[in-house]
Structures are given as structure tokens and as C-alpha cells.
Amino acid sequence: MPTQTTYKSVCVFCGSRCGDDPAFTNDAEAMGAGIAANGWRLVYGAGDVGLMGSVARAAQDAGGDTFGVIPAHLVAWEVGKADLTRYIVTETMHERKKVMFMNCDAVVVLPGGAGSLDELFEVLTWRQLGLHEKPIFIVNTKGYWDPLKYLMNHVADQKFADESLLDFLTWVPDAAGALEALRVGLAET
Incomplete structure (x- = not known):
């Protein structure tokens, strides 16, 4: 599934809430600003709330190209950010994920909830099935994703x-670690 652009695009999955630690917002802002500073395009869920809003506003403030995709039923709930470089409203959640993934070269997962996990596991499953080779980066801000890392190891240990x-x-x-890893990962694609 190739990207539709001649430059690199980074899809960021993250929470529509900010969480309980300012470090989560700080990393979202650093991610958005860093994507723009590297000349990459931000692809994300088009919300203007939570970490989604933080990553997008930081990318915009740094002069970055932004590509948001939101399903119609979430436009009011996630406050659809229509001032993006490109703003697409889809009919379904599945269509949202597909459009986001088709328009990126790498995936970054910041802290988030069930939606972020759903997005992660879909692209991870596609990778496991050989449907793509795009890199997937988990930003483990202050150990937020430690239980997930344990679970993934447990799944493999139990031979599932x-x-x-x-x-x-x-x-x-x-x-910062994600941006450095992206510079290496995107150079290889």
C-alpha cells in the first residue's frame, strides 16, 4: 500500500484524551513538531482534542503538512480539526484506519486508549500476515505501554x-527516541 506522496508520511495513533501526566502531552507536542521539522507529513485521526489535538497543533505551529481522517460520527465528539492541510471525513472507523494507513510510510503509537489499541493491533496483524513492511514504533512515555509489552511477550511465550x-x-x-528511530527507519524505505 504505497503512500500517495513523494515525501515521507508518519501516521500517529494516540489518545483523544490527554491522560493524567503532562509528559503524555509533552511527547505528543514533541512528536508533532519533530515530524514537521523533519519535513514529513503528519497523518492522524483529525481530532482537535486530547493528544490528537496536541500532536496536530504542534505540527501546524512548526509549519508541517497535516493529513487528518475522521469518521462522520466522531466529528462532533473529537472536534474534527478542519483547518488541516488535508481533512477527510469517512463513513466508518474501518475506512478511517484504511485511509490513514494507506497514506503513511511508518506508524507511531503514543499513549492512548481502546481506539489506539485497535489501530495498533490492526496494523500489527497486517504486518504479521505479510500485507506490509512499514515500521511500527511504540512511544513508551514514562512506561505507559509497559503492560502491553509484557502482554506481547506473554502471547509469544505462550505460543499464540x-x-x-x-x-x-x-x-x-x-x-525524541521515536524521531531518531524514524529518521533511520524512513531512510531505509
Whole structure:
């Protein structure tokens, strides 16, 4: 599924809430600003709330190109950010994920809830099935995703997945680590 642009695009999955630690917002802002500073396009869920809004506003403030995709039923709830470079309203959640993924070269997962997990597991499953080779980075701000890392290891340990599944995820401690890993990962694609 190639990107529709001649430059690199980074899809960011993250919460529509800010969470209980300012470090989550700080990493979202650093991610958005860093994507713009590297000349990449931000692809995300088009919300203007929570970490989604923080990453998008930071990318815009840094002069970045922004591509948002939101399903019609979430426009009011997630406050659809229509002032993006490109703003698309889809009919379904599945269509949202598909459009976001088709228009990116790499995936970054910041802290988030069930929606972020859904997005992560869909692209991880596609990777496991050989449908793509795009890198997937987990930003483990202040250990937020430690239980997920434990669970993924447990799944492999219990033989419900090959150990190779673990190789499809690159764990980084913060936005700075994600940006450095992206510079390497995107240079290879």
C-alpha cells in the first residue's frame, strides 16, 4: 500500500484524551513538531482534542503538512480539526484506519486508549500476515505501554504467536527516541 506522496508520511495513533501526566502531552507536542521539522507529513485521526489535538497543533505551529481522517460520527465528539492541510471525513472507523494507513510510510503509537489499541493491533496483524513492511514504533512515555509489552511477550511465550511478532514493534522511551528511530527507519524505505 504505497503512500500517495513523494515525501515521507508518519501516521500517529494516540489518545483523544490527554491522560493524567503532562509528559503524555509533552511527547505528543514533541512528536508533532519533530515530524514537521523533519519535513514529513503528519497523518492522524483529525481530532482537535486530547493528544490528537496536541500532536496536530504542534505540527501546524512548526509549519508541517497535516493529513487528518475522521469518521462522520466522531466529528462532533473529537472536534474534527478542519483547518488541516488535508481533512477527510469517512463513513466508518474501518475506512478511517484504511485511509490513514494507506497514506503513511511508518506508524507511531503514543499513549492512548481502546481506539489506539485497535489501530495498533490492526496494523500489527497486517504486518504479521505479510500485507506490509512499514515500521511500527511504540512511544513508551514514562512506561505507559509497559503492560502491553509484557502482554506481547506473554502471547509469544505462550505460543499464540511466533517470536517474530515481537520484531515488528520498535519500542522507544519518548518522542525524541521515536524521531531518531524514524529518521533511520524512513531512510531505509
